[in-house]
Amino acid sequence: MGAVVMHNVVSVDGFIADSKDQVGPLFDWYSNGDAEIGVNDKVSVSEVSAEYVRPMWAGIGAMVIGRHLFDITNGWEGSPPAGEHVVVVSHRLRPEGWHPEASYYFVDDVARAVAKARELAGDRTVAVAAGEVGGQALALGVVDEVAMDVVPVVFGSGKRYFGPVDAQHLLEDPHVVIQGDRVLHLRYKVRR
Amino acid sequence: MGAVVMHNVVSVDGFIADSKDQVGPLFDWYSNGDAEIGVNDKVSVSEVSAEYVRPMWAGIGAMVIGRHLFDITNGWEGSPPAGEHVVVVSHRLRPEGWHPEASYYFVDDVARAVAKARELAGDRTVAVAAGEVGGQALALGVVDEVAMDVVPVVFGSGKRYFGPVDAQHLLEDPHVVIQGDRVLHLRYKVRR
Numbered sequence: 103m104g105a106v107v108m109h110n111v112v113s114v115d116g117f118i119a120d121s122k123d124q125v126g127p128l129f130d131w132y133s134n135g136d137a138e139i140g141v142n143d144k145v146s147v148s149e150v151s152a153e154y155v156r157p158m159w160a161g162i163g164a165m166v167i168g169r170h171l172f173d174i175t176n177g178w179e180g181s182p183p184a185g186e187h188v189v190v191v192s193h194r195l196r197p198e199g200w201h202p203e204a205s206y207y208f209v210d211d212v213a214r215a216v217a218k219a220r221e222l223a224g225d226r227t228v229a230v231a232a233g234e235v236g237g238q239a240l241a242l243g244v245v246d247e248v249a250m251d252v253v254p255v256v257f258g259s260g261k262r263y264f265g266p267v268d269a270q271h272l273l274e275d276p277h278v279v280i281q282g283d284r285v286l287h288l289r290y291k292v293r294r
Numbered sequence: 295m296g297a298v299v300m301h302n303v304v305s306v307d308g309f310i311a312d313s314k315d316q317v318g319p320l321f322d323w324y325s326n327g328d329a330e331i332g333v334n335d336k337v338s339v340s341e342v343s344a345e346y347v348r349p350m351w352a353g354i355g356a357m358v359i360g361r362h363l364f365d366i367t368n369g370w371e372g373s374p375p376a377g378e379h380v381v382v383v384s385h386r387l388r389p390e391g392w393h394p395e396a397s398y399y400f401v402d403d404v405a406r407a408v409a410k411a412r413e414l415a416g417d418r419t420v421a422v423a424a425g426e427v428g429g430q431a432l433a434l435g436v437v438d439e440v441a442m443d444v445v446p447v448v449f450g451s452g453k454r455y456f457g458p459v460d461a462q463h464l465l466e467d468p469h470v471v472i473q474g475d476r477v478l479h480l481r482y483k484v485r486r
Contacts, residue, residue, distance in 0.1 A: 114442065114465065114482070115456050116308040126462060240448070248448075250306065254465035254482055256432070256440075256456055264307050264448055270318060273306065273446035279473055286468060286480075290306070290446050 104163060104223050106216060108240060109249040110232035110263055111285070117257035118233055123174060128253045131285040151282035158249070159184045163226025164219040166191065166212075168235040180204030184229060187222040189215045191235050212238040237265025245292055248273060252286040296355060296415050298408060300432060301441040302424035302455055303477070309449035310425055315366060320445045323477040343474035350441070351376045355418025356411040358404075360427040361386065372396030376421060379414040381407045383427050404430040429457025437484055440465060444478040 110118045111128045119125050132145050137152035139145050139159060147155060162184040169192035180201030182188045187205045190196075196208045205222070209215040216239055219228040230236045230245060239245050250263065271292065278289035302310045303320045311317050324337050329344030331337050331351060339347060354377040361384035372393030374380045379397045382388075388400045397414070401407040408431055411420040422428045422437060431437050442455065463484065470481035 114308070114440070115454070115459075116306070120462075127464065248306070254467055256459055256463040256465065258456060258459040258461050258463075262307070264450065267307075267448055267450040269450050270312075271448040271450075272319065273448065275446055275473065275476060276478060279471060279478065281467065281471055284467060286471065288478075 104227045105246040106228045107247045108230045108236040108245045111251040112263045113257040117260035120260040148283040154287050161227045162229045163223025166219045166230045189219045191215045216244045232263045234265040237267040249289045296419045297438040298420045299439045300422045300428040300437045303443040304455045305449040308455050309452035312452040340475040346472050346479050353419045354421045355415025358411045358422045381411045383407045408436045424455045426457040429459040441481045
């Protein structure tokens with residue numbers, strides 16, 4: 103089976119957006135270079151970031167996201183930014199008539215959502231959005247790796263990368279430490 | 295003048311201790327190697343960490359700390375872990391009879407405390423403890439660099455590296471990215 107990777111861009115103090123969902127300078131590195139990454143033609147990053155991001159995004163089979171992210175993006179209109187399948191953690195059902203062609207599933211429990219995504223992804227990676235859903239998944243012990251694209255900005259407050267986590271979890275030393283332009287790519291395995 | 299460097303060991307989610315001041319695994323790297331760093335014989339780190347830490351600690355002339363850290367360490371009994379001078383941000387005065395030989399100063403305002411430390415340090419570095427005091431200093435614009443020794447652990451809650459900071463502050467890309475054993479040394483200049 104593929105790995106379950108919690109992922110997001112994050113400030114040096116652990117925030118993925120401010121309290122109003124604004125990402126401010128966190129996404130600047132997505133457009134500060136000339137290198138394309140293949141899956142999204144609005145993204146054009148530095149070559150060093152592209153070398154890291156390209157295989158990571160290409161390896162994603164399914165994403166797990168929260169209902170909030172689904173709602174604010176309208177589910178990317180049925181075209182996920184990576185992979186072919188999206189599992190939305192939500193107590194509410196799929197909106198009636200919403201992109202019937204899209205491989206989106208609505209599951210009301212984080213553990214079951216991750217299990218469904220693993221089934222859909224097969225050998226490929228399951229990317230779990232950090233924040234509420236990612237934090238719950240980590241606390242449940244179903245996350246294999248934590249990928250943080252750390253942007254050199256202090257946020258001070260906002261929405262936390264680790265969401266509701268309220269206990270200590272050890273990680274391995276990072277097996278990825280790559281310095282891009284306005285982003286430091288880090289990736290840690292969760293210690294078992 | 296020397297630089298003013300905010301510094302601490304920190305979890306991947308930005309905490310420097312839990313809510314009861316316990317550092318848990320954050321300090322493991324201080325004793326997981328064979329290399330001494332010269333200023334504190336209880337510290338014995340990996341060689342790669344020692345090469346970074348030795349000149350940094352040797353370059354410190356004065357420290358700025360909060361009253362809370364002073365109280366829980368009893369001011370390191372008058373022997374600061376680095377440098378010769380300590381400025382304590384406190385509304386209360388120096389405890390009567392406490393180590394009269396020690397070069398410790400008690401100042402009730404963060405900006406004045408940093409100014410006093412710069413005067414004492416001369417050309418050497420002023421190290422400002424992260425947390426309440428460091429966060430206030432950053433917000434006041436008197437911090438030149440942010441040094442984070444990032445330990446691969448999620449804390450979930452506790453005392454924040456950036457303390458009371460509640461606004462965005464841009465940093466430069468890190469000019470130090472050094473991977474030790476159970477610690478990633480990062481150092482950023484504050485963008486002006």
